[in-house]
Amino acid sequence: xxxxxxxxxxxxxxxxxxxxxxxxxxxxxxxxxxxxxxxxxxxxxxxxxxxxxxxxxxxxxxxxxxxxxxxxxxxxxxxxxxxxxxxxxxxxxxxxxxxxxxxxxxxxxxxxxxxxxxxxxxxxxxxxxxxxxxxxxxxxxxxxxxxxxxxxxxxxxxxxxxxxxxxxxxxxxxxxxxxxxxxxxxxxxxxxxxxxxxxxxxxxxxxxxxxxxxxxxxxxxxxxxxxxxxxxxxxxxxxxxxxxxxxxxxxxxxxxxxxxxxxxxxxxxxxxxxxxxxxxxxxxxxxxxxxxxxxxxxxxxxxxxxxxxxxxxxxxxxxxxxxxxxxxxxxxxxxxxxxxxxxxxxxxxxxxxxxxxxxxxxxxxxxxxxxxxxxxxxxxxxxxxxxxxxxxxxxxxxxxxxxxxxxxxxxxxxxxxxxxxxxxxxxxxxxxxxxxxxxxxxxxxxxxxxxxxxxxxxxxxxxxxxxxxxxxxxxxxxx
Amino acid sequence: xxxxxxxxxxxxxxxxxxxxxxxxxxxxxxxxxxxxxxxxxxxxxxxxxxxxxxxxxxxxxxxxxxxxxxxxxxxxxxxxxxxxxxxxxxxxxxxxxxxxxxxxxxxxxxxxxxxxxxxxxxxxxxxxxxxxxxxxxxxxxxxxxxxxxxxxxxxxxxxxxxxxxxxxxxxxxxxxxxxxxxxxxxxxxxxxxxxxxxxxxxxxxxxxxxxxxxxxxxxxxxxxxxxxxxxxxxxxxxxxxxxxxxxxxxxxxxxxxxxxxxxxxxxxxxxxxxxxxxxxxxxxxxxxxxxxxxxxxxxxxxxxxxxxxxxxxxxxxxxxxxxxxxxxxxxxxxxxxxxxxxxxxxxxxxxxxxxxxxxxxxxxxxxxxxxxxxxxxxxxxxxxxxxxxxxxxxxxxxxxxxxxxxxxxxxxxxxxxxxxxxxxxxxxxxxxxxxxxxxxxxxxxxxxxxxxxxxxxxxxxxxxxxxxxxxxxxxxxxx
Numbered sequence: 001x002x003x004x005x006x007x008x009x010x011x012x013x014x015x016x017x018x019x020x021x022x023x024x025x026x027x028x029x030x031x032x033x034x035x036x037x038x039x040x041x042x043x044x045x046x047x048x049x050x051x052x053x054x055x056x057x058x059x060x061x062x063x064x065x066x067x068x069x070x071x072x073x074x075x076x077x078x079x080x081x082x083x084x085x086x087x088x089x090x091x092x093x094x095x096x097x098x099x100x101x102x103x104x105x106x107x108x109x110x111x112x113x114x115x116x117x118x119x120x121x122x123x124x125x126x127x128x129x130x131x132x133x134x135x136x137x138x139x140x141x142x143x144x145x146x147x148x149x150x151x152x153x154x155x156x157x158x159x160x161x162x163x164x165x166x167x168x169x170x171x172x173x174x175x176x177x178x179x180x181x182x183x184x185x186x187x188x189x190x191x192x193x194x195x196x197x198x199x200x201x202x203x204x205x206x207x208x209x210x211x212x213x214x215x216x217x218x219x220x221x222x223x224x225x226x227x228x229x230x231x232x233x234x235x236x237x238x239x240x241x242x243x244x245x246x247x248x249x250x251x252x253x254x255x256x257x258x259x260x261x262x263x264x265x266x267x268x269x270x271x272x273x274x275x276x277x278x279x280x281x282x283x284x285x286x287x288x289x290x291x292x293x294x295x296x297x298x299x300x301x302x303x304x305x306x307x308x309x310x311x312x313x314x315x316x317x318x319x320x321x322x323x324x325x326x327x328x329x330x331x332x333x334x335x336x337x338x339x340x341x342x343x344x345x346x347x348x349x350x351x352x353x354x355x356x357x358x359x360x361x362x363x364x365x366x367x368x369x370x371x372x373x374x375x376x377x378x379x380x381x382x383x384x385x386x387x388x389x390x391x392x393x394x395x396x397x398x399x400x401x402x403x404x405x406x407x408x409x410x411x412x413x414x415x416x417x418x419x420x421x422x423x424x425x426x427x428x429x430x431x432x433x434x435x436x437x438x439x440x441x442x443x444x445x446x447x448x449x450x451x452x453x454x455x456x457x458x459x460x461x462x463x464x465x466x467x468x469x470x471x472x473x474x475x476x477x478x479x
Numbered sequence: 480x481x482x483x484x485x486x487x488x489x490x491x492x493x494x495x496x497x498x499x500x501x502x503x504x505x506x507x508x509x510x511x512x513x514x515x516x517x518x519x520x521x522x523x524x525x526x527x528x529x530x531x532x533x534x535x536x537x538x539x540x541x542x543x544x545x546x547x548x549x550x551x552x553x554x555x556x557x558x559x560x561x562x563x564x565x566x567x568x569x570x571x572x573x574x575x576x577x578x579x580x581x582x583x584x585x586x587x588x589x590x591x592x593x594x595x596x597x598x599x600x601x602x603x604x605x606x607x608x609x610x611x612x613x614x615x616x617x618x619x620x621x622x623x624x625x626x627x628x629x630x631x632x633x634x635x636x637x638x639x640x641x642x643x644x645x646x647x648x649x650x651x652x653x654x655x656x657x658x659x660x661x662x663x664x665x666x667x668x669x670x671x672x673x674x675x676x677x678x679x680x681x682x683x684x685x686x687x688x689x690x691x692x693x694x695x696x697x698x699x700x701x702x703x704x705x706x707x708x709x710x711x712x713x714x715x716x717x718x719x720x721x722x723x724x725x726x727x728x729x730x731x732x733x734x735x736x737x738x739x740x741x742x743x744x745x746x747x748x749x750x751x752x753x754x755x756x757x758x759x760x761x762x763x764x765x766x767x768x769x770x771x772x773x774x775x776x777x778x779x780x781x782x783x784x785x786x787x788x789x790x791x792x793x794x795x796x797x798x799x800x801x802x803x804x805x806x807x808x809x810x811x812x813x814x815x816x817x818x819x820x821x822x823x824x825x826x827x828x829x830x831x832x833x834x835x836x837x838x839x840x841x842x843x844x845x846x847x848x849x850x851x852x853x854x855x856x857x858x859x860x861x862x863x864x865x866x867x868x869x870x871x872x873x874x875x876x877x878x879x880x881x882x883x884x885x886x887x888x889x890x891x892x893x894x895x896x897x898x899x900x901x902x903x904x905x906x907x908x909x910x911x912x913x914x915x916x917x918x919x920x921x922x923x924x925x926x927x928x929x930x931x932x933x934x935x936x937x938x939x940x941x942x943x944x945x946x947x948x949x950x951x952x953x954x955x956x957x958x
Contacts, residue, residue, distance in 0.1 A: 001745060001746075003745060005633070005713070007633060024744075024745040024921070025713075026710075026711075026919045027919070043713050043744075043745075044635075044711050044712035044713035044714075044744070045633055045712075045713055045714070071918045071919040072919050073745075073919040073920060073921040075745070100745070100920075100921045100922070101890065101916070101919050101920030101921045102919075103917070103918045103919045104917055104918060107918045123707070123911075124707040124911040124912075124914060124915065125707075125711075125914065125918070127707065127708050127710075127711035127712065128710070128711040132711075133711065133712075136635060136637070136708070136711075136712070137635060137712070139636075139638070140630075140634075140635040140636040140637070141630075143626075143636050143638075144626055144630040144636060147622075147623055147626045148627075151619075151620075151623040154484070154486060154524055155619075156523075156615060156616060156619040157618075157619040157622050157623060158615070158619070158948050159618070159622075159720070159737055159947070159948055160948060160949065161735060161948070161949045161951060161956070161958075162641065162697075162720045162722075162735055163654075163722075163734070163735050163951050163956055164956065165956040165957070166958075173658070175642075175656050175657065175658060175690070176655075176656070176657050176658065176659075177654050177655070177656060177697065178654065178655050178657065178661070179652070179654060179655065179724050180655075180661050181661075182657070182659050182660075182661040182664040182684050183664070183683065183684050185661040185662070204662065205661050205662050211654070211724055211726075211734070211953060211954075212734075212951070212953075212954060212955065212956040213954045213955075213956075214956070216956050218641075218656065225948065225949055225958065228602070228603040228604075228606065228948075228958070229606050229615070229948065231505075231606075231607070232505075232523050232604075232606035232607040232611075232612065232615075233523035233524075233606065233612075233615070233616070234484070234504075234522050234523035234524055235523075235524075240719070240720065241638070241641045241719065241720065243641075243642075245658050245690055247690075255642070255690070255691075256640060256641055256642050258638055265503075265522075265523070266480060266482060266503040266522075266552075266554070266579070267480075411580065432602075432603040432958055433603075435603060435604065436603065437580070438582075438583055439550045439582045439583060439586045439604070440505045440506070440550040440551050440552040440580050440581075440582045441552060441579075441580030442503070442552040442579045442580050443579070468638070469637050469638055469639060469640070469704065469707075469708065470639065470640045470704055472640060472642050472691070474690060474691075475690075475691060475692045476691065476692075477640070477642055477643065477644040477691040477692075477693070477695050478644070479640075479645075479704065479707070479911055
């Protein structure tokens, strides 16, 4: 079929004016005015619709088309007419329209506005609504943007493994990946237990019989693997799914979500912040340029401050503050009467209420908080000279809280070994990670961007379930 | 650190000639000639190395550097000198060199050539070798290329779910994703079994107590989910990890691999083949343009026909043949004395030996085989008018076999319902999929590209374990 996409018509209307074109798309509405009729058609190639005009006197299928239900698939041929005086810049004067696939009166998404909660039960159909059409195009454009940003800068995209047999990050609960049937798991025999010299206990599940010969889980982060590649390629990034088996049913948590994790060699925390800020601004600018119709709709119906906020962020410098300074700011606010649910003192992990106070009220812009207490951060973060903080950074943004978390990594073998021992971790489990410090270690840094949080930030949508095509949360894995 | 990457030097040597620059990278070799010394440095920014020249009379750290082990991380400052008469176009005359991180004599990858089998045990270090440096850059460039190809054409990138509670494709064995402990799984109680009216049996594993409230698995394909989005956006693609729990230990199978799955609306099998051919040529051309040094090395040491083959494929039309014609070709070869391990007859699934005969010997170029017997293909493929074949297509390439598999999808509700009933599948499980046929169905098509097979094709590397950063296969989930 030699069809023209509606996006092409909008991109170059003058070139098509007066010409015969064929379009194919889905009905958003049909109005039958007796002698004339109007079909609003969308083909998904852009946010805008095409108005198709039917003339009863010349269109053979007029009655058939006039009776189509919302969502019917049509193929229309006709002449593109510029309409400089009408709300839309052009319309298609139909010479013929045929029904490719009808719809039905029980189509669940009729014109009346549906709630997002209802639409979550219709995940196979919701991308056809204006809201989700906007969200999922922005999600796609932002993902493309991230790849361009890193590829243009010579970063190597590394597909770090999804299935992992190590729990290196120890971040939250993990999903088990297995082929063992829990109804009749293989068990360690008395003989095997005896032969193992105490390593195995008879009657326990025999993980050596599982697919990978040991227990395996879904990854929570590709960072440690990415470091392997940063020590060879210098600048690398991952962009893939990560998982948390946390039993938390909030608007910001999903069991499956995508993360972007760059890792850069011969670099420190300052380089890391510059990279994160440049990346966020690049993506925001790109989305504003490529999705103006989507943003206009979201700005109108979802978040009235959206475009202003994005414009401001793309143009202004991010604030930077150390954890210790941030705590002082929060303590001052507390002293001035501000009530926080979690009282502030040096050493606590910042809660969302604290993060949002800092970025929304105090600074009013994206804010890097750096140099957190070592005790509340991961083992691999580089110890500062004060001996009690690490070279960590979180980037907080208004409306969301933490969107980026990262650090300079501990590149000193002896400091890292000491830290692993202090935390009672198994050094043997980290042999490869320690090898990187034995053979040509260098200062390096990286961060993780929660991609869904970025999409929420870009769209103003407040529930993570509404920025994921088919979200997975506790108790939910539909579609 | 205001360092210059080695790639920048090669990109614009004239601009840096005679200037002082700082570079940082890892030692590939050090030669001490008593009064002069040479360090070969690589920083991962490109395949090429930088030669750093040390003059004992002026370089303070001469002795320290001359004794560094392979893989030490160095930071060198000096003057870039063009060397038009030498094998390399320029060298760095070092004014100062400092050791960022030393290496050690027991560094596992010394200059002597290591086998790929040994290097699989050193996955954290192998990206530092020439072979893996080439493979993983090509992997990254090819992945970036695929995103560009689809994004430039207006396709929407859809992150289809990795965790799935449906086994829609039924393709191969799946990994279970669970938080149930097989040592003490929750069991259905006698009361719950009684209340379920026969749906549950007392003493069975109670899946309602699992994280998602039902059994869940790792996806084998994003296609059915991608179709949801194609019916809204027209053209979409996925690019993400997929999984098979198959107990097959071959050079071509991994338990975790990445797939690219475009899905296009208002399109038939012909459009689908055109898309696959255009995509493959685009990626090949892009990799040839952006990775000439990597390909030259692979062509020299891994696969002597590589560059010639890629050049040929990028420029020539793919062959197209129906399954029925392909079987006739194979029967003729058989009649002429060709021995196949699996005898050929109409109705069989083509084996790798058949595929390779067709693409390597008969056609000598990538070959689309179309219109396979319905009985050996998936339920969702569109039934042809002959009633016994479906509008499927596989793209076979020399050296690999099948690299792309796809089809036009069955868009006719009644035909699809009949097929689901014939195969004794649960129609209720496919409610959403059938809804797409109820509400604005249209002809559409798509395919899956096995990304690792593409990387094998692009690099000439014959084992899938050597094109995945950290491969997962039966019995193996190291690193």
